[in-house]
Amino acid sequence: MNSNIHYAISGELHSEELGQLLQSVKMNAYSDEKRNRIISGSTAYVTARDAGSLVGFGRIISDGATLAYINNMAVSPQYQRQGIGQTILETLMRIAKDVTSIYLYTNTADALYIRYGFKLSEKRLYILRNS
Numbered sequence: 001m002n003s004n005i006h007y008a009i010s011g012e013l014h015s016e017e018l019g020q021l022l023q024s025v026k027m028n029a030y031s032d033e034k035r036n037r038i039i040s041g042s043t044a045y046v047t048a049r050d051a052g053s054l055v056g057f058g059r060i061i062s063d064g065a066t067l068a069y070i071n072n073m074a075v076s077p078q079y080q081r082q083g084i085g086q087t088i089l090e091t092l093m094r095i096a097k098d099v100t101s102i103y104l105y106t107n108t109a110d111a112l113y114i115r116y117g118f119k120l121s122e123k124r125l126y127i128l129r130n131s
């Protein structure tokens with residue numbers, strides 16, 4: 001556990017620093033415009049900072065009752081495996097504690113989500129990709 005990390009819910013966040021973090025973990029960093037929509041349009045997001053620098057992020061989109069979707073979980077490579085992703089996930093799960101189902105997709109950190117009770121879906125999941 002890294003105790004120097006400061007966590008915030010939907011606190012100050014700039015598109016550029018989010019872009020740099022997503023790029024650092026080789027995730028789609030989107031355009032500046034889309035990142036601003038991620039920041040303003042999410043139900044909530046969690047930031048993790050070390051001395052002011054953004055080192056972790058995760059967000060949730062939800063109707064607050066029936067479903068929630070966790071997305072864009074990212075921890076800067078030098079900060080991985082120190083419990084930051086876990087703390088971000090716990091915070092997002094607390095935000096969605098009254099929601100019937102929480103969804104997420106991962107192809108990298110299955111063990112993290114399994115540890116928190118997520119089950120691999122037996123249902124077919126369809127996606128229409130516009131871009």
Ligand SMILES: CC(C)(COP(=O)(O)OP(=O)(O)OC[C@H]1O[C@@H](n2cnc3c(N)ncnc32)[C@H](O)[C@@H]1OP(=O)(O)O)[C@@H](O)C(=O)NCCC(=O)NCCS
Nearest residue numbers: 025073074075080081082083084085086106108109111112
């Ligand atoms: C996935 C990610 C957000 C996890 O953040 P993190 O701060 O490294 O996670 P934690 O330190 O809290 O790890 C908690 C547990 O998750 C699992 N885990 C984390 N990263 C993992 C990885 N890359 N591969 C397999 N398991 C992983 C482990 O079980 C870990 O526990 P352990 O360290 O005791 O073995 C981070 O590794 C990341 O940004 N990865 C690249 C981007 C990515 O794939 N994002 C999509 C995730 S849905």
